[in-house]
Amino acid sequence: MVMFDPPHPGETLREDVLPALGISIAELARRLGFARETLSRIIHGRAPISPDLAVRLERAGIGRARTWLGVQIDYDLRQAERRPQPPIEPFARLSLG
Template sequence: MSPSTKRNVPQHNPPHPGEILLEDVIPALDITITEMARRLGFARETFSRILHGRAPVSPDLAVRLERAGVSTGQLWLSMQSAYDLWQAEHREQPVIERFARID
């Protein structure tokens, strides 16, 4: 990627937002994973997959977290987007031919 096309991608691997929930939010709330999953309306297994980075924070989870008073849905989705973009930027991608410039 040339400097003129480089987007504002973090230089380090951003944490999966589930990791933030697991390491920061759940301990601060002094709640179990099972209880948080129940209160947010998720099966514990599904919620555990998110916490361990095996599933994304969905818009539904982001809204539920906001309604539960855990930051904003926009923040959770922004963190997920940053994580996803960094992962894509650092995965092997096919060679892509640039489009002609449109003026």
């Protein structure tokens, strides 16, 4: 079931992962080999989780890369749906199978 307003994956890192591990953003960044500033932007919802970060989180034992990217995609799609879009003229039904 798709949530109506999915959270940014950084929110999960900030509210669930960091407290569970008992570490700071700086320590998580160091252990993942990631720039602290970049990780901070992600954790505060100002940047997306990249495939590289998703793989590093998985290798660190913090979820699966595909799950992190799926959460990011859900968030990104919801943000796109909320933005004004130009009028789109639908094509006739295509059979792509």
